[in-house]
Every structure is written in C-alpha cells, then in structure tokens.
Amino acid sequence: MSVAEEASGGRLESKLKSGGFAVTVEIVPPKVPSFAPMQTQLNIIKKLSEVIDAVNVTDNASANVRLSSLAVCKHLLDEGLEPVLQTACRDRNRIAMQGDLLSALAFGVRNFFCVTGDYITLGDHPMAKPVYDVDSIQLLQIFHGIRTNGTMASGVELKATTKSDLMKPHFLLGAAANPFADPVEVRVSRMGKKQRAGAQFIQTQCIFDLDRMREFMRLAVNAGLTTDLHVLGGIMPVKSARPLEFMRDNVPGMRIPEAVIQRMKNAQDPEAEGVAIAVETIHALREMPGISGVHLMTVNWHTAIEKVLEGAGFTDKGTG
Amino acid sequence: MxxxxxxxxxxxxxxxxxxxxxxxxxxxxxxxxxxxVRSTGLVCPMRCPKQMRNGPCGGSVNGKCEVDTKKACVWVRGYERGNRLGSGMSKKLDWIQPAxxxxxxxxxxxxxxxxxxxxxxxxxxxxxxxxxxxxx
Known part of the structure; x- marks a missing residue:
C-alpha cells in the first residue's frame, strides 16, 4: 500500500516531505467549557510559529473528559495555527470517527492522528462503556480508504448526491509508537503494520531511555520502515524528579531509567536540568538515523516550550 | 452486546x-x-481489554497488561507462542486483521x-x- 500521492497542502506534510526537521507541540484541551485555559500556551506557540510546524490536540487524553479535539482544532485554525486532530478508538465507533474526520476536513484540518487510546479504567469515568469498535491500525485503514478510494469503511462512496463527483480528500495520517514497551521487535513490526495501513508519520512515547530509542530506530531503519515513514521523537521536559517517578509508576508504557531520576534529584536547579535533558535528547535524536523531527509534550509547563526550542538551537536562523 | x-x-x-x-x-x-486464533499464536485477542486484533497496545510493559498489571499481555503471549510454532505462524502475526x-x-x-x-x-x-x- 502506498501513501496518498497528492499533498494535503499542510505545513507539516511539506516539512516532512522536504526532509526538514519538524517540530510539533501537544495541546491537552481544558476540562472546563472554555478555550481560555489554553490561551497562555497558544500565545507561546504563536510567538514561535516560525519553528513549530503543527499543534497536536489530544482526544480525551488518558480517558478524562475534556473539550473535544475537533472543537479545539477549529479554534486553532481560527488562531492561524495548523492542528493535528487526534482520534482515540476508545470513545467512538467507526460511524462517529468517520463523521468527525469529514467534519474536520470541512473545517480545514489536514492532519489526523489515530490512536487506540488508554483504557477507560485509567481515566475519570472508569464506569463508562469502552467502545473499541476498531483498533488504531484498522482506523488508519479506514481513513486511508477515504483518501485513496473515496469510500468509507462500508464501501459507501463520498458523494453529496448519487450524481455528484466522487470526493477524495487529501490529508496526512499519523500514528503512535511506543519504543519502550516490550518486546522491541514487536514494536517495530507493529509500526510497520501502521505504515502499511496508511500512516505517514509516527509520534513516539516520551523519550528518557535513549539507548532503547537507538535500538528501536536501528531495527526500524534495518526493516526499511523509515524511507516512507517520518518518525517524530517524543520530548517531555520535567520540572523535578517527582513527575518522573509518578509517570514511571502510573503512566502505562513509560520507561524512565533510574539514572535520569537521580540526575534530576541531584540537580541544583531542577528546572534548568529538566530543560537540559530535553535539549540533550533532541540533539541525540538529530544524530539518529531515521528521525524526522520532535514532538514536544509540556503538559502544564508552557514556558518550557520556548526554553527547550531555544536550547536546541531552533530559534536561531538556519534550522530545519 | x-x-x-x-x-x-x-x-x-x-x-x-x-x-x-x-x-x-x-x-x-x-x-x-x-x-x-489460527493467525495470532493460538491466543485469543478478544481477551485483551481493548480487544486489539493487530498486536499489543503501547501500554504493555514487561509483558504485563496496562489495565491489570498483574496479568500477562495477551499479545506478548501470542507473539511468544506464535514464534515457537514456526515461521508460518510468525508470518501470520504480521497480517493486518480487518475490523x-x-x-x-x-x-x-x-x-x-x-x-x-x-x-x-x-x-x-x-x-x-x-x-x-x-x-x-
């Protein structure tokens, strides 16, 4: 299966296709009926819009109720930013997810990111009914069918009326990979499945274990996956050792070496050390074969976006 | 259901x-x-809480399930058994299973x-x- 030939017209796609080093930032929508809590982060992103290619909006992240990804993506478009719409298979069936894809395309969203989603019991409504009508790979296939054949999962064609022309929307498809889950060979083969299903870019889980990341990328490059697939390394700057210990114990699929936690504990200025670790990781990723960019996840520490990108040399001229 | x-x-x-x-x-x-099950190492993927039919999710670490960390991830077991059962079975593990x-x-x-x-x-x-x- 090949990826869609025509371009989506988005900035992220042109950056990846031109061989540049892409930078994306993650937004976790607020838990209240207002866009206002995101404004600080949006202002920082807008200030750095020369460097940041796209903004990834999570879909009820960690199974917690939040503003919908679609609504926040529309808000980002209005603010002049390029959104990536995340879709989690946990909360909706194939009818709702295809409906959201069409709605987002109508608004002008050109990047989509398919995940299966953390399990419901890990979130704030553990009593809810999990959906999982399809998994992330099957969702990629369905979305890929919409853009290559103009047909939905059922085979129904994208036509306004029976006499209208068939529509084949163009968009970029992404998926997640976790190099730190076990076993590493299965992780590479699963990333290969995602590519065959239609994924063009990959965001990895937060990278703290660089040795494991190198091993994963070596296997992926050897398997020939990185010629068509653009891998963005996940970067999460932290303020202290505490969130690291919390993530190690509570967030599924995280691998944080003891050495990194000790380094944060011993640091004179933990915030500066957190930024330094993120910057070092970005430098290491730039040297790693098969890496096409980074994806910044700063949770609530928005000023770190600027510090990390500055430290990694993105805000100077001649980057990319 | x-x-x-x-x-x-x-x-x-x-x-x-x-x-x-x-x-x-x-x-x-x-x-x-x-x-x-004939393509998944004779392990039923519907035992997975997310009913993943195309391999383990990103939450499985050290061979354990993200939902119940005391339980083995069905896909880790599927890959282990599938690879033990020979190359025909390991090839099937690489199939994309339809919805x-x-x-x-x-x-x-x-x-x-x-x-x-x-x-x-x-x-x-x-x-x-x-x-x-x-x-x-």
Whole structure:
C-alpha cells in the first residue's frame, strides 16, 4: 500500500516531505467549557510559529473528559495555527470517527492522528462503556480508504448526491509508537503494520531511555520502515524528579531509567536540568538515523516550550 | 452486546453452545464469530481489554497488561507462542486483521466459515466490509 500521492497542502506534510526537521507541540484541551485555559500556551506557540510546524490536540487524553479535539482544532485554525486532530478508538465507533474526520476536513484540518487510546479504567469515568469498535491500525485503514478510494469503511462512496463527483480528500495520517514497551521487535513490526495501513508519520512515547530509542530506530531503519515513514521523537521536559517517578509508576508504557531520576534529584536547579535533558535528547535524536523531527509534550509547563526550542538551537536562523 | 445467536434455530444454538464450551475452555473465547486464533499464536485477542486484533497496545510493559498489571499481555503471549510454532505462524502475526463485523457477535465461527460468511482466516466476506488487507 502506498501513501496518498497528492499533498494535503499542510505545513507539516511539506516539512516532512522536504526532509526538514519538524517540530510539533501537544495541546491537552481544558476540562472546563472554555478555550481560555489554553490561551497562555497558544500565545507561546504563536510567538514561535516560525519553528513549530503543527499543534497536536489530544482526544480525551488518558480517558478524562475534556473539550473535544475537533472543537479545539477549529479554534486553532481560527488562531492561524495548523492542528493535528487526534482520534482515540476508545470513545467512538467507526460511524462517529468517520463523521468527525469529514467534519474536520470541512473545517480545514489536514492532519489526523489515530490512536487506540488508554483504557477507560485509567481515566475519570472508569464506569463508562469502552467502545473499541476498531483498533488504531484498522482506523488508519479506514481513513486511508477515504483518501485513496473515496469510500468509507462500508464501501459507501463520498458523494453529496448519487450524481455528484466522487470526493477524495487529501490529508496526512499519523500514528503512535511506543519504543519502550516490550518486546522491541514487536514494536517495530507493529509500526510497520501502521505504515502499511496508511500512516505517514509516527509520534513516539516520551523519550528518557535513549539507548532503547537507538535500538528501536536501528531495527526500524534495518526493516526499511523509515524511507516512507517520518518518525517524530517524543520530548517531555520535567520540572523535578517527582513527575518522573509518578509517570514511571502510573503512566502505562513509560520507561524512565533510574539514572535520569537521580540526575534530576541531584540537580541544583531542577528546572534548568529538566530543560537540559530535553535539549540533550533532541540533539541525540538529530544524530539518529531515521528521525524526522520532535514532538514536544509540556503538559502544564508552557514556558518550557520556548526554553527547550531555544536550547536546541531552533530559534536561531538556519534550522530545519 | 446483542448476541446474534439468540435468533437462530435450536440446532444452530446447540452447535454454537458446543463450540462455546470447547473454545471458552481452550482460549477463554468471547464468541466474536470470526475466529482468528489460527493467525495470532493460538491466543485469543478478544481477551485483551481493548480487544486489539493487530498486536499489543503501547501500554504493555514487561509483558504485563496496562489495565491489570498483574496479568500477562495477551499479545506478548501470542507473539511468544506464535514464534515457537514456526515461521508460518510468525508470518501470520504480521497480517493486518480487518475490523470486526459486530453482526457476527455470539454466533458460531465454525458455521460462519462453513456458510462462507467469513473465510477460513476469520475475515468477514459479506458486503459492507473492507477488502482483504492481509496481502498488503
């Protein structure tokens, strides 16, 4: 299966296709009926819009109720930013997810990111009914069918009326990979499945274990996956050792070496050390074969976006 | 989930119960009606809380499930057993399994193969279904 030939017209796609080093930032929508809590982060992103290619909006992240990804993506478009719409298979069936894809395309969203989603019991409504009508790979296939054949999962064609022309929307498809889950060979083969299903870019889980990341990328490059697939390394700057210990114990699929936690504990200025670790990781990723960019996840520490990108040399001229 | 076997005739229900008895014992089967254990290392993927049919999610670490960290990830077991069973089985692990046809939930997978509702690999053949994606 090949990826869609025509371009989506988005900035992220042109950056990846031109061989540049892409930078994306993650937004976790607020838990209240207002866009206002995101404004600080949006202002920082807008200030750095020369460097940041796209903004990834999570879909009820960690199974917690939040503003919908679609609504926040529309808000980002209005603010002049390029959104990536995340879709989690946990909360909706194939009818709702295809409906959201069409709605987002109508608004002008050109990047989509398919995940299966953390399990419901890990979130704030553990009593809810999990959906999982399809998994992330099957969702990629369905979305890929919409853009290559103009047909939905059922085979129904994208036509306004029976006499209208068939529509084949163009968009970029992404998926997640976790190099730190076990076993590493299965992780590479699963990333290969995602590519065959239609994924063009990959965001990895937060990278703290660089040795494991190198091993994963070596296997992926050897398997020939990185010629068509653009891998963005996940970067999460932290303020202290505490969130690291919390993530190690509570967030599924995280691998944080003891050495990194000790380094944060011993640091004179933990915030500066957190930024330094993120910057070092970005430098290491730039040297790693098969890496096409980074994806910044700063949770609530928005000023770190600027510090990390500055430290990694993105805000100077001649980057990319 | 609506159990579609409930609207079948008595003989079909008897046969379905027999299949249920055997497969629940062997695989902790959920009677999805489109059995793919022959391609998943003889481990039923519907035992996964997310019912992942295409490999383990990103939450499985040290071979354990993200939902219940005391339990083994069904896919880690599937890959281990599949690779032990030879290269034919490991190749099948690399297939992309199509989306589930939930109309078959609760019905007999064996009868569905016999009636050409699914193929031998458990992939639905009815209209309103994506093509065979295993040959990608």
């Amino acid at each position: 609506f159990d579609h076997s409930k609207r079948k005739n008595f003989l079909v229900r008897c046969f379905t119960s027999l299949e249920r008895l055997i497969k629940v014992g062997l695989f902790d089967c959920s009677m999805c009606g489109q059995c793919i 589930v046809d939930w109309r078959l939930w609760g019905t007999s997978a064996w009868l569905n193969v016999a009636q050409k509702i699914t193929d031998i690999n458990g992939h639905p053949m009815r209209k309103g279904e994506e093509g065979d994606s295993t040959k990608a």
